[in-house]
Amino acid sequence: MIGNYTASQTSQWMRRPLCRRYVCAEFKTLHLPVRDGDTVRRVGWRWALGLFKQGQYEVLGVWPAQLAPGLVAEDLHDRGIEQIKVIAGTGQAEWVSTYPDAVIWSSAGGTASENPPAPAPGAFGPRRRATLHSAAATAERLQACMTRAIQRHPPFEDEAAAAAFLAQALERADRRLHSPPKALIGRPPSVPAAGSAVAASAA
16 A cells, blocks of 8 residues: 555545446556655556446546555445456456456556456457447546646645545546536547547546
8 A cells, every 4th residue: 555545535435335236347547746855756546437337437436556456356345346247457366356257358458467468359249349448438538637637736745635636536527427418438439429528627
């Protein structure tokens, strides 16, 4: 764990109960600047976006990037998630004990730790692949919004301030996911994205 703070310690919303089943969970990592004496260091946080039915998403949580994926899985299970069909953006082995039936998916190339090899081409039909690409696009849009908000913010005084900012920003983003027009909702690559207002309000 990074330091003494997690975003869940600063936000009751990050400890809220979750749905029992999700089609997929897409994991991303953000880095926030935190003052450390006369220097500024980048502190990593891993967050996740869950798809629980077609076109309906929610932010599942945020954790220090150094927290073992197995402990993240335990946190999600303790908050009510019994099944995740597809997991993207995190290592496979650490999830087996908590979600043994989950399939590890990668929508793009990358390092083995951040983007594990995708399943064989026949593992998913066209509709499921389109759903997973849409979820990846939605997570990427939200990641871009959060990154811009972080870049506009001066370095945080400590990790507690960084965690509070991140929790509040993700909670606002989650509300936008549930409020039309859903500018954050991604589309499969062959379908144009709706609207360009996505960048406006992560801060």
